[in-house]
Amino acid sequence: MDRDESWRVIAEQRLSLADLLESLTEVEWEAPSLCDGWRVRDVAAHVAMASQPPGAWFMVREGVRARGRFHRLNHDVAVRHAGRPTSQIVGELRDFAASRALPAVTNYRNVLFDILVHGQDIAVPLGRDRPMPLDAARAGATRVWTMGWPFWARRRLRGVRLVATDTDWTAGEGAALHGPTDALLLLLTGRIAVALPRLSGPGRDHLAGRASAGRGHAP
Structure with missing residues (x-):
């Protein structure tokens, strides 16, 4: 898949994930995802943030806060973002679905599999069917x-x-x-x-x- 086709699929997946999330109950939002130690809410926040990456100084500050542990940084930032109302998280996925903004350490190929896999992290434990293209x-x-x-x-x-x-x-x-x-x-x-x-x-x-x-x- 070339760059433009990949971004088209990413946008479609963000929108369809927003539709899925909007259908969840409050209990389902708090359910464990496939990611160890991450709730459905946390994974949804992580995906929503991918299309609106923070600046370099934010990441430096959070890196210090996490004592240089990347996965701890990733988790803590997502959990804080997940404290927003669920409607806001869903809205961010829709509003930024077509965004091609990228965090400094990644590329569109990573964003593509990221949205595919995290969609399953949310859907599978909730018993929802979410086919991958x-x-x-x-x-x-x-x-x-x-x-x-x-x-x-x-x-x-x-x-x-x-x-x-x-x-x-x-x-x-x-x-x-x-x-x-x-x-x-x-x-x-x-x-x-x-x-x-x-x-x-x-x-x-x-x-x-x-x-x-x-x-x-x-x-």
Whole structure:
């Protein structure tokens, strides 16, 4: 997917996520997401902030506050933003859906898989169906496989060959693991416990022992 097509999908996903969030009850907003230690509200705030990134001085201040721990910074900033009314978070997703603003440390390829995966972080534990666009899921899987930090997918999945069953995509070497691209993307980003039941092949046994660590984090 090229840049313009990726941004088009990102905008569509932001708008559809806003629709989903608007339908949630107060209890569902407070429910745990797939991200360990993150509520649905926190993940929604994180996604809403991605389209309106803070300035450099804000990040420096928050970095000091988090003692240099990136994931702590990410979590704490999202939780504070999540304290806003849910209607405001939904409104931000809609108002900035077409924004191409980027935080200094990322790019549109990361934003694409970010919105896809975090949509699942919200939808799956609530039992909501949220299909991923196939081309976007494939682009996201390729990006995560090649990027290293923070997922280190090639290292974590060493000895496994990932094979998509719904498109022409494969990665890695070793015991074959077959499944739909969206499930493979969740696996690549650390959502092992959720992804594994949808996958098959010898590689499944290779990963089964790691399923207890199958929750994710906000990248």
